[in-house]
Amino acid sequence: xxxxxxxxxxxxxxxxxxxxxxxxxxxxxxxxxxxxxxxxxxxxxxxxxxxxxxxxxxxxxxxxxxxxxxxxxxxxxxxxxxxxxxxxxxxxxxxxxxxxxxxxxxxxxxxxxxxxxxxxxxxxxxxxxxxxxxxxxxxxxxxxxxxxxxxxxxxxxxxxxxxxxxxxxxxxxxxxxxxxxxxxxxxxxxxxxxxxxxxxxxxxxxxxxxxxx
Amino acid sequence: xxxxxxxxxxxxxxxxxxxxxxxxxxxxxxxxxxxxxxxxxxxxxxxxxxxxxxxxxxxxxxxxxxxxxxxxxxxxxxxxxxxxxxxxxxxxxxxxxxxxxxxxxxxxxxxxxxxxxxxxxxxxxxxxxxxxxxxxxxxxxxxxxxxxxxxxxxxxx
Numbered sequence: 001x002x003x004x005x006x007x008x009x010x011x012x013x014x015x016x017x018x019x020x021x022x023x024x025x026x027x028x029x030x031x032x033x034x035x036x037x038x039x040x041x042x043x044x045x046x047x048x049x050x051x052x053x054x055x056x057x058x059x060x061x062x063x064x065x066x067x068x069x070x071x072x073x074x075x076x077x078x079x080x081x082x083x084x085x086x087x088x089x090x091x092x093x094x095x096x097x098x099x100x101x102x103x104x105x106x107x108x109x110x111x112x113x114x115x116x117x118x119x120x121x122x123x124x125x126x127x128x129x130x131x132x133x134x135x136x137x138x139x140x141x142x143x144x145x146x147x148x149x150x151x152x153x154x155x156x157x158x159x160x161x162x163x164x165x166x167x168x169x170x171x172x173x174x175x176x177x178x179x180x181x182x183x184x185x186x187x188x189x190x191x192x193x194x195x196x197x198x199x200x201x202x203x204x205x206x207x208x209x210x211x212x213x
Numbered sequence: 214x215x216x217x218x219x220x221x222x223x224x225x226x227x228x229x230x231x232x233x234x235x236x237x238x239x240x241x242x243x244x245x246x247x248x249x250x251x252x253x254x255x256x257x258x259x260x261x262x263x264x265x266x267x268x269x270x271x272x273x274x275x276x277x278x279x280x281x282x283x284x285x286x287x288x289x290x291x292x293x294x295x296x297x298x299x300x301x302x303x304x305x306x307x308x309x310x311x312x313x314x315x316x317x318x319x320x321x322x323x324x325x326x327x328x329x330x331x332x333x334x335x336x337x338x339x340x341x342x343x344x345x346x347x348x349x350x351x352x353x354x355x356x357x358x359x360x361x362x363x364x365x366x367x368x369x370x
Contacts, residue, residue, distance in 0.1 A: 001215060001216055001246075001248065002215050002216075003215070003216045003218070003246060003248075003250040003252070004215065004216070004217045004218065005218040005223065005252065006217070006218060006219050006220050006223070007218065007219075007220045007223035007224070008223075011357075012250045014248050014250075032366075035368040035369065036366055036367075036368060036369065037366075037367060037368070037369045038369060040366065042262055042264055042265060043261075043262045043265050045262075045265045045268070045269065056272060056276075057272060059265060059268045059269070061264040061265065061268075062366060064365040064366060065360070066359060066360050066363060066365040067357050067358070067359055067360070068357075068358040068359070068360055069358075070357070072365070073264075074365070075248075075249070075250070075264070075268065077268075087276075087279050088276070091272060091275055091276060091279075092272070094247050094248055094275070095246065095247060095248030095250075096248075179364075179366060179367075179368060182365075182366055183364045183365050183366055186365040186366065187365065190359060190365075193215070194357065194359070196215070197215060199357050
């Protein structure tokens, strides 16, 4: 749920990075925090275990002047990927405006990717939401590893729906595809916001328009 | 769905928060939604990273709601974290809003709770008066223009 504060001239959007354990969600946020213009970011809050596994969530607030006359705030969250933390994932998904699904490209992780995507759909249903209504995209991460599945295969597994969503190949440890993902997701969320509220300029950016199957 | 805070509503809510700040002698009062967005605030002290504070408060508070469910409670109305010098008091409001009061050892936790309760009810009444669901953005005459020439975020050089 986007939030607009006219007194402060602010619009806030919530973007959640979702995906299986160790797929690179936290790494995405770390790379953004490291590389983005420092004037546009707040502190990166990470609630991790001693083994650097996300326990609760990671949080990174960003701001942009992309909507004229307003400060656009984008609040980036990750969810803990481990199965036992599903209650936390439900909590983080509340009021979400857009989802980046980070898939692990390794062949032996396909089942975990599918389980996590099913878990996302199930958790969204619990809050009367769905992937069909929510802006989301797929990031195929870890493309630098040796045993990765071909992109068209992952696309067939995860993107085989009525409406296909954009996909981005990434190597998040090196920052490859990280900003592309962030910028596209931000645009999709704004386009959705404009469209939902019948505001001018509600057409989707070119790169967001994907063919329907 | 969208939550809109008009200038008039913002001023009225902030007036209530200021009263709470003064009466409870607190350091800061924040009103946020369940996602951790700060809706209104009044502060005596400068806190860095208020958005992080609010996100953590919302996350931890709503995690306790699940804990309440597990012990057979409908939910906890308030949560109090006491520190050596600074403490926080969190109270849930109707519409899944959260009020966060930060105060130091000069304040009395009992009074903070009492005044926060009163302010919480007043804020609830005020927000209920506003028919958020019927207030579309075009209806209040706002237009938004996206700067399409620029990417929302760029990497620092």
